[in-house]
Amino acid sequence: MNKTTSIVNSICPFCGVGCGIGLTTQHNNVIAVQPLRNHPISQGQLCAKGWNTTFGINPADRVTHPLIKRDGVFHKASWDEALNFVATKLKYYISQYGSHAVGVVSSARATNEDNYAAQKFARAVLKTNNIDHCARICHSPSVAGLKQTLGSGAMTNSVEDVDHADVILVIGADPTENHAILGGRIMRAKLNGAKLIVIDPRVTRLAQVADLHLQINIGSNIALLNGLVNIILQNRWHDADFLLSRCEGLESLEAQVANYPLKDVAKMTGVSEKALIAAAKLYSHAKAAFLAYGMGITQFISGTNNVIAVSNLALVCGQIGRPGTGINPLRGQNNVQGACDMGCLPNVYPDYQSATDTGVIEKFSKAWQTSVATKPGLTSLGMSNQARKGNFHGQLIFGEDPVVTDPDQNKVAAGIRALDLLVVVELSMTETAKLADVVLPAANFAEKEGTFTNCERRVQLVRQAILPPFEAKADWQILAALADKMGMAEQMCWRDSEQIFDEMAALTHSFSGMNYALLDKNYGLQWPCNADHPFGSHCLHQDSFPIGKARLIPVEQTLTAEKPDSQYPFWLTTHRLHYHYGCGSMTRQSPVLERETPDGLLFMHPQDAHDLGLKDHQPVGVKSRRGYLETRIIFSEQVAPGLVSMPYHFKETPSNQLTNDAMDLTTEMPELKACAVSIEALNAE
Numbered sequence: 001m002n003k004t005t006s007i008v009n010s011i012c013p014f015c016g017v018g019c020g021i022g023l024t025t026q027h028n029n030v031i032a033v034q035p036l037r038n039h040p041i042s043q044g045q046l047c048a049k050g051w052n053t054t055f056g057i058n059p060a061d062r063v064t065h066p067l068i069k070r071d072g073v074f075h076k077a078s079w080d081e082a083l084n085f086v087a088t089k090l091k092y093y094i095s096q097y098g099s100h101a102v103g104v105v106s107s108a109r110a111t112n113e114d115n116y117a118a119q120k121f122a123r124a125v126l127k128t129n130n131i132d133h134c135a136r137i138c139h140s141p142s143v144a145g146l147k148q149t150l151g152s153g154a155m156t157n158s159v160e161d162v163d164h165a166d167v168i169l170v171i172g173a174d175p176t177e178n179h180a181i182l183g184g185r186i187m188r189a190k191l192n193g194a195k196l197i198v199i200d201p202r203v204t205r206l207a208q209v210a211d212l213h214l215q216i217n218i219g220s221n222i223a224l225l226n227g228l229v230n231i232i233l234q235n236r237w238h239d240a241d242f243l244l245s246r247c248e249g250l251e252s253l254e255a256q257v258a259n260y261p262l263k264d265v266a267k268m269t270g271v272s273e274k275a276l277i278a279a280a281k282l283y284s285h286a287k288a289a290f291l292a293y294g295m296g297i298t299q300f301i302s303g304t305n306n307v308i309a310v311s312n313l314a315l316v317c318g319q320i321g322r323p324g325t326g327i328n329p330l331r332g333q334n335n336v337q338g339a340c341d342m343g344c345l346p347n348v349y350p351d352y353q354s355a356t357d358t359g360v361i362e363k364f365s366k367a368w369q370t371s372v373a374t375k376p377g378l379t380s381l382g383m384s385n386q387a388r389k390g391n392f393h394g395q396l397i398f399g400e401d402p403v404v405t406d407p408d409q410n411k412v413a414a415g416i417r418a419l420d421l422l423v424v425v426e427l428s429m430t431e432t433a434k435l436a437d438v439v440l441p442a443a444n445f446a447e448k449e450g451t452f453t454n455c456e457r458r459v460q461l462v463r464q465a466i467l468p469p470f471e472a473k474a475d476w477q478i479l480a481a482l483a484d485k486m487g488m489a490e491q492m493c494w495r496d497s498e499q500i501f502d503e504m505a506a507l508t509h510s511f512s513g514m515n516y517a518l519l520d521k522n523y524g525l526q527w528p529c530n531a532d533h534p535f536g537s538h539c540l541h542q543d544s545f546p547i548g549k550a551r552l553i554p555v556e557q558t559l560t561a562e563k564p565d566s567q568y569p570f571w572l573t574t575h576r577l578h579y580h581y582g583c584g585s586m587t588r589q590s591p592v593l594e595r596e597t598p599d600g601l602l603f604m605h606p607q608d609a610h611d612l613g614l615k616d617h618q619p620v621g622v623k624s625r626r627g628y629l630e631t632r633i634i635f636s637e638q639v640a641p642g643l644v645s646m647p648y649h650f651k652e653t654p655s656n657q658l659t660n661d662a663m664d665l666t667t668e669m670p671e672l673k674a675c676a677v678s679i680e681a682l683n684a685e
């Protein structure tokens with residue numbers, strides 16, 4: 001290898017699996033990527049996205065300098081000019097309308113240190129709890145649901161537990177596409193003898209090799225899960241000792257699931273009675289059953305209750321607190337776990353300390369040496385809704401593209417256009433950045449130091465491989481400079497990211513045993529890591545739950561907000577593709593990945609296509625009550641007749657024009673997974 005090259009260990013910036021990568025650098029460029037051979041998660045492998053990391057690091061349309069829009073056109077500005085502009089505007093809107101009229105959306109792609117700085121900036125500088133990020137639209141119901149049942153909203157076990165399970169149950173997730181290294185590990189476990197149950201309305205790649213695939217009707221998760229619990233209790237297949245010693249609420253759960261008899265559940269879910277019984281038996285009889293779920297559980301108006309129903313099933317069978325078991329939400333973005341842990345949510349400070357608890361408010365106020373926000377904050381969708389009503393005026397968005405990724409895009413864009421000030425901190429000119437008043441150039445993960453937390457709570461070091469190009473800076477540096485312009489320099493003054501991490505660790509229980517030196521030695525550490533758990537925590541809830549006994553909570557099947565009718569006769573659901581990630585702003589820079597999946601096609605069962613007289617790849621118009629788009633269909637038996645599905649990565653065919661923003665009342669999670677659409681043929685060119 002050329003002497004001018006070096007390899008810097010880092011973490012893949014795409015999904016929440018958190019694979020180890022080595023970045024080969026030359027002349028301040030990342031020229032190649034390779035897997036880390038001994039990394040405990042990826043074990044020397046990467047998926048297609050991981051191998052193509054290099055392309056996303058320095059995109060061709062990189063934002064190079066601060067930009068201020070005047071008369072509809074962006075003009076280059078100095079950092080000083082741009083920050084003064086933003087600070088003056090923010091101070092003005094706060095003085096005119098109060099702190100609740102401004103807010104921050106941080107990034108699940110940024111480091112823990114960036115996210116800690118973002119929530120501190122909101123709470124200590126802007127004096128608002130209006131701080132949120134994209135967990136709102138992926139796993140906010142996991143945090144809310146598991147907090148109620150177990151006392152902690154994160155993955156209970158570790159990726160490695162897949163290897164120790166004799167049964168793996170995957171519900172509402174497609175890890176071969178979204179979490180491919182974990183998906184591969186599940187495949188390997190199956191080859192080694194583990195039984196695999198997949199519950200999904202689509203025939204995913206895992207479903208194709210599963211021992212049991214329960215192809216449920218979309219939105220019937222709770223009916224199915226209650227039905228399984230009912231079968232298990234009726235047959236006395238439950239774990240009586242575990243329920244007696246570790247759980248409460250069995251009686252009320254038993255009474256409620258009795259309302260889900262086998263015949264009714266088969267009808268509601270579309271799954272045969274035989275398959276339901278087989279799945280209940282297999283899961284409950286396992287020595288160790290690993291349960292994983294994804295957004296097919298959370299992205300419904302019943303998202304929080306769906307998560308509770310998942311939890312009930314695992315608890316009734318005692319499949320938690322041991323190696324190979326657990327309730328394991330598969331987090332989407334590389335640091336969505338960390339952004340939640342760092343308190344980038346309107347209701348909690350770092351480590352899930354309540355934002356409305358007076359003791360917590362006092363603690364942070366004292367530590368940060370300033371008054372902090374006391375009123376409840378708005379979610380990201382709440383900020384957007386208030387903007388449309390004229391009640392919300394200034395917003396900072398870091399590394400997110402809600403115009404592409406959030407439901408009902410026309411409404412989202414209207415909310416953004418209604419803002420008096422939108423500041424977007426980004427690598428490239430995303431669709432959201434194009435609507436901003438100020439765009440600030442961000443440094444990416446290879447250009448800064450910090451930590452990411454993967455889906456199994458592992459905090460891992462990300463090392464700086466190259467210097468940021470042009471005028472790009474880390475988010476925390478931008479926030480510190482802006483705080484300075486707003487007269488709060490002292491509160492946000494850090495030497496480096498390590499100092500931010502140490503400040504955060506000193507204010508939290510779960511991270512108090514961590515520091516950069518320890519993270520460097522151990523391929524990271526899993527929280528909680530403190531005096532009680534100095535080596536971190538591989539498996540949660542082994543002896544007790546944070547709330548004492550786990551809670552079994554009865555939940556009822558809820559109808560989706562919309563269902564097909566004569567005007568909109570098809571169900572539409574959304575899915576993700578192996579080759580792309582999020583809004584595609586990074587993965588679509590790779591010609592290799594782009595070649596594999598050039599378009600956002602509409603997956604349709606051949607029988608439906610035949611009934612509509614459509615040919616494979618025929619152009620179609622797709623319409624919902626919220627929007628319209630044009631694409632092409634692709635024949636696919638992955639979807640059942642009556643259901644069509646679309647990936648959401650493509651701005652040219654934005655499926656979120658169509659999706660529904662009806663919300664889960666607990667978390668404001670929109671129902672991205674189910675809405676009704678009509679389809680019409682367009683003439684082929």
Ligand code: SF4
Pocket residue numbers: 012013014015016017018019042045046047048049050051178179180181182
């Ligand atoms: Fe990156 Fe996720 Fe693929 Fe691992 S599985 S290489 S973290 S995208």
